[in-house]
Amino acid sequence: MHAPVISRPYEPALFARAARLERHRVAPGGLTVVELAPDDQLELIDVEGDQPAELLAFDDQGRNALAALGLFADPSADYIAGLLAGHSADSARMRLGLARCGIRGETLGSATRLWPAQTPAGHARTLRASAALVVLVAAPAAPCAVDSQQRASELRLLITRANPRALLTPALPEPLGEVIDEFTLAPGTARDYCVAPGQYIQVLDVAGRQCSDFVALDRRGLDAGREIELDPTVTRTLNGSAYPGPGLFSRFYDRQMRPMLEVVRDTVGRHDTFGLACAARYYESQGYFGHPNCSDNISRTLAGHGVQARPGWAAINFFYNTAVDAHQQLTFDEPWSRPGDYVLLRAMTELVCASSSCPDDIDPANGWQPSDIHIRVYSAQERFSIAMATRKTPDAEPVLTRQSGFHPGTSALTGQFIDYRGWWTPTRYDGHGAIAEYHGCRERVAVMDLSALRKFEVLGPDAEALLNYCLTRDVRKLAVGQVVYSAMCYEHGGMLDDGTLLRLGPDAFRWICGEDYAGVWLREQAQKLGMKVWIKSASEQIHNIAVQGPLSRELLSRMIWTPGTQPALTALGWFRFLTGRLDDYDGCPLMVSRTGYTGELGYEIWCHPDDAMKVWNRLWQLGEPLGLVPLGLDALDSLRIEAGLIFAGYEFCDQTDPFEAGIGFCVPLKSKQDDFIGREALLRRSANPQRKLVCLQLEGNEQAHHGDCVHLGRAQIGVITSATRSPLLGANIALCRLDIGYCEPGTRVEIGKLDGQQKRIAAQVAASTVAYDPDKTRVRA
Incomplete structure (x- = not known):
């Protein structure tokens, strides 16, 4: 006899599977307000370690109520009071929100500090509320210079509700x-x-994993007796998508090609x-x-607006994962x-x-x-940043x-930006364009915003280890x-x-990396290793630009001052x-x-x-x-491929x-005596290589x-990872991950287009993956 098999997938952050649990974030230098009911449990977590935490609590009469959490006031804990007394728009909004809860500045009282300095990453403290409370939690921060490494970091709050039945859905x-x-x-x-x-x-989406269909019609058209609604075919065509694909278009159009x-x-x-x-018809087909x-x-x-009923509406299907x-x-x-x-x-x-809330309960759609x-309509006077969202985990x-x-x-200088790893990054500049920007970098000097790179401070006696x-x-x-320059690998050797x-x-x-x-x-x-070390995120406090090109040293030597303990800009060596x-x-x-x-x-x-501007x-x-x-980014792509x-995501x-990514030089398997993550797997892979990164030189002008x-x-032996038309070489080139048996320079191969068989572009393997300046004389100049 066998016990029933039960599905228990790991489903982080899904309310429907853990209705008792709420998650909140306290940003570095920020303040988060939460409400607790009697017997609710509040867990406060120092995510990165060595981050102070302050807390204030108030009862339903607006009085200081730290005792209801078993805490005592600390007169030296003054960060929250300083935040609320500030003159910024954020401070004013905080004060207004607290006033709605009956909390006034003169009743704040003293906060408390939750733990001493130098806490390890993941350090936590759990509190239980003995009464209904409004709780303020802050992650104190101070200004930090670019060469300092004492960064403020985030706190995480986990609330376990004693009575989840009173919370049928998460708070809006x-x-x-x-x-x-x-x-x-x-x-x-629907409504x-x-x-x-x-x-x-x-x-x-209030509780998560719930679909909502959305349709819109031109109101002036309805007044004139015409039904002009969102049109999927026009929208796909004008957005350059010949076939449908999951995601959202930046704009949605009607059948007359007007943006709605x-x-x-x-x-x-x-x-x-x-x-x-x-x-x-869908539900009927399923019985x-x-x-x-x-x-x-x-x-x-929509019948009340005189709109004719449809058996199936072409809709924007928000949150539907297809x-x-x-x-x-x-x-x-x-x-x-x-x-x-x-x-x-x-x-x-x-x-x-x-808008609708989808009733589908017969499959995974919801x-x-x-x-x-929940639907909200906001005033046209508001100004919201254009944004998408990313999550670390x-x-x-x-x-x-x-x-x-x-x-x-x-x-x-441009309105052409893309969301590159959570930061708006220019793709090309008005009045220049990718070709002019490319030549500017190769011949003179160019500047590029690379602030999207992630920066992590690694500190402590075990940092080197x-x-x-x-x-x-x-x-x-x-x-x-x-x-x-280095790679960071998993145990199986993948990067x-x-x-x-x-x-x-x-x-x-x-x-400094991208991930x-x-x-x-x-x-x-x-x-896992029990090391005494702190890893502090610094991406928000350190921004950077690249200044590249043969005149970059001349330019920077005019604006960078260094003390006697540091090398002069003109004497700075490569990778220093x-x-x-x-x-x-x-x-x-600066650094x-x-x-x-x-x-x-x-x-x-x-x-x-x-200091960026x-x-x-x-x-x-x-x-x-x-x-x-x-x-x-467009010009940078040509430069880096050459x-x-x-x-990442390409090579x-x-x-x-x-080794397959073309950076085997940064894996010193013979000279590095210490163990490192992935070493055993990389020893196996290097002894039996299957693929190698090469540069291909293409014949003709097709890319x-x-x-x-x-x-x-007929057989496929490789895949193109990146490709460009090189302005200075006057040729099309590509980086290719190729079967190890065909990587000799001069080997002729074909790049498949259409279905890979009907059309081929002839190419041959180059002598080096570096198509332009293979000896790196320019970068070492």
Whole structure:
């Protein structure tokens, strides 16, 4: 006899599976307010370690009530009081919110500090409320110079509710601005509403994993007796999508090709292909006759506007997790949305809208458990940042797309940005373009905002040992003031990320990479080994720009001042860094590293975001006579491919080892005596290589693209990872991960287009992965 098999998947942050648990984040230097009921449990977690925490609590009469949590006041805990007494808009909003709870500034009293200094990562304290409370938790922070490593970090709050029955759904998040109208849709219902041009519509998934169908019609058209609604075919065509694909378009159009809505924010990133709302015929085909459906619900709610009923409405299917598989079949699974996730749209004309909360409970479309959708309409006078959301881990709070400290400068030169790893980054610049920017970097000097790179401070007596264990390079050989490029691998040898490591002191390092999860990974390894080390995120406090090109040294030598203890800019060696100031002794603090991603002589400048525009303006003041140009991601891609430099998601992933990614030089298996993560797997892989990264030179003028297959006859032997048309070489080139048996220089292969068989581009393997300046004489100049 066998016991029943039970499904227990790991489902972080899903309210429907853990109704008692709530998660909240306290940002570095920030303040979070939560409400507790009697017997609720509050767990406070120091995520990165060595982060102070302050707490204030008030009862339902607005009186200081720390005792209800078993705490005592500490007169030296004055950070919360300072925040609330500030003159910023955030401080005013905090005071207003507390006033609504009956809490006034004169009744604050003293806060308490929750733990001493130098707590380890993950340190936690659990409190239980003996009464109904309003609790304020702060993560104190102080200004930190770019060469300092004492960064403030986030706190995490976990609330376990004693009475989850009183909380049928999670609390709604605070409104984003002035609310014109709002309502909640129960599962299996729909509602109509009108919006004026410029007003915003927020579609909120209250408990997570719940779909909402949305339709909109031109209100002026309805007044004239014409039904003009959102059109999926026009929308796909004008957005350049020949086939449907999951996600959201930036704008949605009607059949007359006029824009109706634009997407302002999306915290999920995974939605339907803009197909039909669920209809009666679907449920009937599954044997559920008379089942409620969104199409009929939408038809009923729009009938009052004279809109003809439809058996199936073409709708924007928010939060519906669909995909198109390899056989062009539409598939679906549980939504990605978590509690409080939302989409924010702006109406571009006068609209009659209808939204639903989907009743589908016969498949995974709503996580098997339909729940509420909440709609808010905001004033047209509001101004919301355009953003998407990223999460370090599945249960982390979403972080909206950020602007770097250099954004006022870059946005004055272009409106062409993409969300690159959670930061708005320019792709190309008005009046320049990718080709001009490329030549500007190769021939003169170019500047690029690279603030999206993640920075982690690694501090403590075990910092060197941890990094030596987690990176492929021999960190013990790294001198203070030196930079080294390294890979970070999993146990099976696949790459987590690549990046550069700076040694700021005997026990102080800075790891710079592209992956947010790297900090979590380092902390996990330190915890397993019981090491005394802190890994502190510094991405918000350190922003950076690259200054690249043959005139970069000449430009920076005019603006970087260094003390006698540091090398002069003109003497800075390759893969070295210095600490200095802008212009003179009294200038803002900076760090400059002789590093880059272009294959040219170049540097990166690191500064606090508050000082970013001082650096930007000074660069342009001194650089314009030298022919300085701005550099976007499009031009950077050509530069780095020519230089044989790899890019995450293209040349490597967690299934690719450093040898296959073309960076085997940073895995010194013979000379590094210490063990490191992935060493055994890399020894096996290096002894039996299967694939190698090569550069291909293409014949003719047709380009290859990422993902194209590479063939010898009918069989596929490789795949294109990156490709570009090289302006200076006058040829098309590509980086290719190729079967090890065909990597000899001069080997002829074919790049498959269309289905890989009907059309081929002839190519041959080059002598080096570096197509331009293979001896690196320019970068070493």
